[in-house]
Structures are given as C-alpha cells and as structure tokens.
Amino acid sequence: MVLLRTLRGPAYTRILGIGDYRPARIISNEELCRHIDSTDEWIQDRSGIQQRRQATPDESVVDMGTQAARAAMTYADLTGSDIDAVICATITHPYQTPAAAPMIAERLGTKNAAAFDLSAACAGYCYGVAVADDMVRSGRAEHVLVVGVEKLSDYRDLGDRGTAFIFGDGAGAAVIGPSATPGISATTWGSDGSGSAMISQSVSWTEAQERYAPASLDMPGDPARPDATVTDSLWPFIDMQGPSVFRWAATAVAPLCERALAAAGVTAQDIQVFIPHQANTRIVDTLVKKLRLPDHVVIADDITDMANTSAASIPLATAALLRSGRAHPGDLALQIGFGAGLTWAAQVVQLP
Numbered sequence: 001m002v003l004l005r006t007l008r009g010p011a012y013t014r015i016l017g018i019g020d021y022r023p024a025r026i027i028s029n030e031e032l033c034r035h036i037d038s039t040d041e042w043i044q045d046r047s048g049i050q051q052r053r054q055a056t057p058d059e060s061v062v063d064m065g066t067q068a069a070r071a072a073m074t075y076a077d078l079t080g081s082d083i084d085a086v087i088c089a090t091i092t093h094p095y096q097t098p099a100a101a102p103m104i105a106e107r108l109g110t111k112n113a114a115a116f117d118l119s120a121a122c123a124g125y126c127y128g129v130a131v132a133d134d135m136v137r138s139g140r141a142e143h144v145l146v147v148g149v150e151k152l153s154d155y156r157d158l159g160d161r162g163t164a165f166i167f168g169d170g171a172g173a174a175v176i177g178p179s180a181t182p183g184i185s186a187t188t189w190g191s192d193g194s195g196s197a198m199i200s201q202s203v204s205w206t207e208a209q210e211r212y213a214p215a216s217l218d219m220p221g222d223p224a225r226p227d228a229t230v231t232d233s234l235w236p237f238i239d240m241q242g243p244s245v246f247r248w249a250a251t252a253v254a255p256l257c258e259r260a261l262a263a264a265g266v267t268a269q270d271i272q273v274f275i276p277h278q279a280n281t282r283i284v285d286t287l288v289k290k291l292r293l294p295d296h297v298v299i300a301d302d303i304t305d306m307a308n309t310s311a312a313s314i315p316l317a318t319a320a321l322l323r324s325g326r327a328h329p330g331d332l333a334l335q336i337g338f339g340a341g342l343t344w345a346a347q348v349v350q351l352p
C-alpha cells in the first residue's frame with residue numbers, strides 16, 4: 001500500500017505585519033443626522049461613535065482590502081511573491097462569486113496564491129487568523145494574508161435610525177507566518193445559529209412579492225422582466241435587533257474572553273492590550289469591568305473615529321494602537337470578534 005505524502009509545518013506562528021486603510025471621507029455625526037432623526041449627543045452617549053469613514057461610490061472592498069494588505073506586507077517586509085494564501089473576511093463584497101480574495105491576490109502580485117472569502121461578520125478577522133495559523137502550522141502555506149474589509153455604507157439603511165449611525169467603511173490586514181516562539185495562541189471560537197435573526201443582511205421576500213405582484217414569477221432575474229435587477233429595487237440592508245445584540249454581547253462575550261485567556265495559558269494580568277471588536281463603547285466598557293482588566297491594559301477605542309467596521313474593526317484598531325505608540329511590538333493582546341451568525345472567535349496574539 002502506498003503512503004500518501006502529507007505536509008508538516010513549523011510549531012509556531014505570529015503576526016509579521018499589520019496594515020490598515022481608512023477612506024478619506026469623514027462623516028461626522030452632525031452630517032449623518034441630516035439624514036436621520038438623531039443627535040450627535042445621543043449617538044456618542046449610546047455608542048461612543050464620533051465619526052465614521054465612507055468609501056467613494058467607485059471604491060470597492062477589493063480596492064480597500066488591497067491597500068490594507070499592501071501596508072501589512074510592507075510592515076512585514078514581504079512582497080506579493082512571498083504570499084501563499086489570501087483570506088478575505090467580509091460581508092459587504094457585493095458578489096457571491098467571484099470572491100474578493102482572488103482579485104486582491106492578483107493585484108498584490110502573488111504567484112497564484114490560494115484565495116477565498118470568509119463570511120463570519122464581525123468575527124471574520126479572528127476566524128481568518130485562526131485558519132491562517134492552522135495553515136502555516138500544517139505546512140499548507142508559509143505566509144498567509146488575512147484581510148478584514150467592509151463597505152458597510154452600501155448596506156446602511158438611512159431609513160432606520162437605530163442602525164444607520166453605527167456602521168463605517170475601512171480595511172485592515174495582517175500577514176501570518178512562521179515563528180521561533182508562540183505568537184498566536186490556540187483560538188477559541190464558535191457559533192449559535194439560534195441568534196441568526198438578530199443581525200441579518202437580506203431583502204424581505206414579502207416585500208419582493210408585494211413589489212412584483214400580481215405576477216408572482218415576475219421577480220428580479222426572471223427572463224420575462226430583464227429590466228428588473230436586484231439593485232434597482234431590492235438592494236439588501238443590514239437589519240439589527242440592537243438591544244438584543246447588546247444584551248447578548250454584554251453577557252456572553254466576557255466568558256468567551258475568559259475562555260480565550262485560559263486556552264492561551266495566560267491571565268488578564270499577563271496581557272498588555274485588549275482589542276475587542278469595536279461594536280459599541282458601552283459593550284467594551286462592560287467587558288473591561290467584567291474581566292477586571294488591570295489598569296496597565298491598553299483598551300482599543302477606534303470606534304470613536306471609525307464606528308463599527310465589522311470584520312475590519314480589530315486589525316484597524318490594532319494598527320491605530322501601534323501607530324499611536326499606545327501599544328508596542330511584542331505586547332500580548334487579547335483580540336475577540338463577535339457578531340452576526342451569531343459567531344465569535346478569540347485568540348491572544350503577540351503584536352508585530
């Protein structure tokens with residue numbers, strides 16, 4: 001019997017480089033409140049958000065993801081030909097196929113790197129780091145680029161003041177590669193599909209049927225109505241049951257952080273930085289209190305400038321902390337993503 005050949009990789013990995021991309025246009029709360037019945041004071045008080053970034057209409061998830069990826073590669077002193085795989089975590093690339101990752105890989109000049117998109121919403125980046133860590137340690141790839149990128153402004157419902165203020169656009173990326181010492185801990189992750197309705201991005205089937213009645217077959221994509229496109233009338237918005245998600249995040253996420261610390265074999269005393277998904281400053285404050293994080297721990301607060309950028313929020317916040325000098329290369333950081341699905345993932349990483 002022949003023995004199939006398998007791969008074996010290095011024992012440890014780490015983040016070799018991190019990069020971000022922030023669209024130039026800043027939308028203040030005041031500007032947003034010209035479109036929704038709200039105030040700067042209410043938004044800051046309930047979410048901590050002071051402003052968000054907005055991509056231009058022709059600036060895509062692929063454009064933004066490529067910019068962040070280039071910055072991460074420069075940080076790691078690597079070029080496209082060094083990258084073996086690209087994972088793009090996003091929920092706002094507007095196509096089921098082709099995925100964004102192969103286009104990003106092509107623009108970076110990789111040599112036909114493996115590339116795929118990953119849909120785990122606000123947990124997407126930490127899911128990507130977990131998969132990349134496994135890929136490197138298994139010998140499947142030497143350097144994996146994980147991109148978290150969102151153009152949430154395309155899916156923002158300005159008719160819903162409960163969600164319109166919360167989302168922002170941007171991209172962050174990390175290069176994961178081999179390391180002589182452990183730089184990425186065991187990941188803890190999971191999902192709970194019973195909460196799938198809490199945050200959803202979909203057109204309403206009822207609305208679609210009403211709009212195209214009485215000819216029930218007369219739906220977008222139907223050859224009888226070539227003019228009826230999905231974009232002209234049934235563009236999906238992100239719907240969120242804010243208070244339910246808030247309650248879940250405020251109660252369930254602290255124990256998930258504790259599990260992640262335990263899996264990494266460290267305590268809250270051992271970390272220097274806490275980088276939770278930037279969903280709401282009140283959620284972050286609750287986590288800090290419940291985890292009894294010591295005073296020396298630096299807390300990511302990028303939500304004030306960027307709002308909630310889903311899969312992009314953790315690498316964006318990491319890059320901002322390093323750039324500002326508040327966090328330093330070599331610091332141990334607990335990062336946790338949580339959100340739609342419901343999904344969550346966390347690991348302790350050594351900052352590059």
Ligand code: UT7
Pocket residue numbers: 036037038039042043046047122161162163165166199241242243244245246249278279280283308310338339340
């Ligand atoms: O990224 C994935 C995970 N996502 C999250 O973790 C987000 C979790 N949820 C949240 O962060 C919060 O639920 C929000 C920031 C989205 C909303 O804050 P909230 O304190 O939960 O507001 P609420 O929806 O409970 O509404 C409270 C009140 C309501 O008025 P009544 O019914 O008490 O009279 C709303 O109608 O505030 C009203 N309201 C607003 N008022 C002014 C809701 N949105 C607004 C608004 N401006 N934009």
